[in-house]
Amino acid sequence: MDNKELALIQACQSGNNEAFGQLYDQYFKKIYSFIYYKVSHKESAEDLVADTFYKALANLKKFNSAQGNFNAWIYRIARNTVIDHYRGSKDVQDLGALPDFSEIDSTIDQRLSLEEVRDKLYKLNETQREIIILRVWHDLSYQEIAEIVGKSEDNCKMIFSRGIKELRLSLASLIILFTMLIN
Amino acid sequence: MTENIKIFLDDLYAVDSSFKKHERELIDIIEKLLSSKPDIKFNKSFQSRLRAELLEKLAQKENKKINFNYMNNKLFYAFGALALFLLLIIPSLSPESSFKNTKTAKVNFDLQVNKVSKNAFGPLVAQNAATAGSEVSYAVGRGGGGGGVAAAGDMAVEADSKLIYPQPVEYKYVYAGEEFSLDNAQMEVLKKIKGSGSQNEMAQFLQNVNFDNISLQSLDDPKLRNFTIYEDKDFGYSIYVDLYEGMISINETWERWPIYNYNTYLEPMKIENIPGDEQLIGMANKFLNDYGISTASYGEPRVDNSWREIYMRTEDKSMVYVPDVMTIVYPLIINGQEIYEEWGGTMGLRVSINVRYNKVSNMWNLSNQKYQSSIYDMETDVNKILDLASRGGNYYYYYQDPSAKTVEITLGTPRLGYMQTWQYTDNVSHELLVPALIFPVTNIPTDAEYFYRESVVIPLAKEIIDQRMQGGDLPVQIMEDQTVSSEETAPAEPVVDLPAVKLEE
Structure with a gap:
């Protein structure tokens, strides 16, 4: 502050x-x-x-x-x-719910990106999704997130990292799938 | 790599160093997440209105800071005399259990309308209003229309992800009333006169008060704007008097009502515990009578049962929040007509009852009824009015989701009334009452679980209609492969074509 x-x-x-x-x-x-x-x-x-x-x-x-x-x-x-x-x-x-993107003013390119991100975030559990959104979109510190969600700072960091790991894996599988389709 | 992304990465590495092997992918993911942050649009008039309401609430609380034990004698006597003076000008608010009325005279703001010249209030719409775009800002009242794409109540569950994701809904308003015509090319617009006329006397009284270090005499042309008197006891009330706007409200002394103890969890109310309308109205009537507040200027009271209607329409009752505060509306009647907010709600004196304790918690919108009236041009083209009604009164652009579920809302024959609207000039807002057609909502399908509107209100003032037609003769359909410009889209056809029949006033 x-x-x-x-x-x-x-x-x-x-x-x-x-x-x-x-x-x-x-x-x-x-x-x-x-x-x-x-x-x-x-x-x-x-x-x-x-x-x-x-x-x-x-x-x-x-x-x-x-x-x-x-x-x-x-x-x-x-x-x-x-x-x-x-x-x-x-x-x-669902405290980590995602917005209804149809109501959000955005360009088509951005909408595509939103869809992509939404699909990936869907795969995460509610807590992971909420913490990632608070950290990335709301730019809150882990200390602040910990206060908001009632968990320890370390726990929030752990949940965030697991969420990112899952996002990475889902992205990787998407790339593999995409490569297989092309070939 | 930006500093921000570096911070994210460092945090991740601190938790699990194996992340370092995938740095490139992580940067990509974080960049995507950052760039995908949705830019949420909000209604600026809602933002301004809420700000004003909060500051008013804060002003109500201000007087609670005064601790008479610590005031010097002069101030104590001054405020004591002020309280006495207030009890003289508001005779019904004399204390029994602090405040209750012991006299037969009742607070009643008689209607006074003084005619002024034509178009005396200036433009009814703001001069800098945008003619198009999502946020046309002009002298319109609360709510700002609404409608458009909303989330459906029947929250669809995606089978693969188990995420609860609401299906968008497009509300379509279908006129199913009788034919009518608009024969009055000019009608009176009312403008509320601020104040009760007593603040100057009060200020003069206070000017004679000296504090040790502060002299009110040093202020130029001071005016008493508002004050609060409160009961410092459990379930006590505070009376807020706004001399500037000429309004009185009675509210719970919030510190002394257990519901405001933020740390206390209260079980949700159950519908079977909510008293019936007759009982609620009886409690509200008794309260107003006890406090000496006349309802002579108001119509028959009715309970705001919008939550109940939603409850009845909703299949899964656990989805509906049963409120613990019920509101009784005494509709304000001016020239025989009711007044409506732009969003369709009825204006009037409101009494809220907290059904957890079966106690009145608030009474508000008791205000002076002094107006000026001025003749303005009115719209006589029924098709324009019906066009706006078919859009639910919307006048701004909004995105239509092609996959949205369409729900048809039926509108009945309109009646004449007034629409409350606001005119902002020189940082001061003025309340205007503009003649309007009130289209009652006569049918809401059962699948519109979360929809509630009493009516669609379309102002008749030509200036306002013209601006709405300019700013909202679409909606714009944003498709993935194209954008539709306003020139490419014809105005929506009116729902029905009507021969002229005079509208009953």
């Missing part, structure tokens, strides 16, 4: 509304994307983003920068909000 963000949090905790506005601006897209990746539905994503920020607002006073990272804290609220959203429906809960 940088000093500017810390100052914003402290200002916000002291009742500076504009500081909260700045924090909101800083985190809106990240949290929206994070939630959208999980629910793939615009209206649901909006509801859950609103819930997340309301919860953040209600609990901001309790946030202690000495004990945790704000980035991880607000992601954790978002993640728990999504869990609450799905609670009672264990069969469909």
Whole structure:
């Protein structure tokens, strides 16, 4: 957490509304994307983003920068909000769910790449997928991911590396298959 | 190799040094993952609205910081006098269990409409609005349309991967109502007048207050914008008064309601535990009566049962979240007509009941009813209106997934009403009520499990219609092998061709 963000949090905790506005601006897209990746539905994503920020607002006073990272804290609220959203429906809960790519604005080339990546990520288990997405797409540190998902930092690193290993193997088999087809 | 990729690799090598043998492949995978990060688009009006709501919530909380024990006597007396003054201007909010009304007079904001000249509010749509694109931003209200491609409720499960992946849905609105015509080429648009008219007196009162180090006299033209009075007890309430907007709300004192204890896990509610509508409305009526709030300006209350309708349509009931807060809506009536949000929800006084505790948790949207009215040009072309209605009121471009499931939503004969919309000028938002046609949703197929809209609202103001037609006479179909430009795509045909019949007001 940088000093500017810390100052914003402290200002916000002291009742500076504009500081909260700045924090909101800083985190809106990240949290929206994070939630959208999980629910793939615009209206649901909006509801859950609103819930997340309301919860953040209600609990901001309790946030202690000495004990945790704000980035991880607000992601954790978002993640728990999504869990609450799905609670009672264990069969469909998938915290590492991938977005509905059809709703995402992207070029055709990028879409192809998205499809390819999605296919590979499908092969991973839910935890691996969630940690890879948090690490790569959200650019979160292992320490932050550990706080968000409630696992140790080392465990997160291990899960990430296993996920990457599986991706590599599936890519390798794809290349072999492709080579065989060509020949 | 970028620094970022190097960090990923170092982390991987630290866990398992055998990764080094496959560095080239790993770089390729990581690069692919990085470049494939989806760029999620979001609705900017939603972002702005949520920001404004959060800041308002924060403003409500501000007064909770004041600890009277630590204030000097002057300030204590000043705020004591202020509270007394407030109790005079809001007689119904005098304390019993702190707040309950003990008097017969009720808070009632009488409707006042002052006519002003034609087109007095200026353009109804923002001047810098884009004429095309996915985010046409102009003076439109909440919601921003919606529809388009959504995720289906019947979450398809891929057999090979066991991943839960929702099938996209395309909603198609089919008009099945009676023929009608639009005969009024000009109608009144209403603009809400901000404030209650009492903030100047309050500010004058406060200007006489001196603190040791802070003098309010040093402020130029200070105005009291809002304040909160709260009960510091379990299940207590706070009363928030926004003098600037002229609104009052009653909310739970959030620190003292167990539901806000974020560390407490609460079991989901079961549908059999939810009280019936009559009981809920009875509780809401009693609350309003206890707090001396008149419902004279409002229509018959109704419970927002959108969740229940979704529940009934959904085969797997475990998929549906049964809310623990039920909302009762008292629809606001102006000139005999109801007011709607752009997304089709009814505007009005709202009372929420937390059914875990069978207690009213919130009351909001009690506001002054002072308006100016000005004549504006209205659309009289029924086909344009029906075209917009057939798109669910959408006016922006959106991607249509060719594999999306199409679900037909049936619309009935429209009625006249007002649509709430916002006009932004000089960083200030003004609430406008624009004449609109309200197309009720009369049939939702059972396979549209997660769809809920009461109605499709189409504003009649010509300016707004023109801009919507300009910005949204597609949808654009993005195919893998081609892109369709707006010139290549004809506007959608109206669903029905109607001879002129006057619409009943």
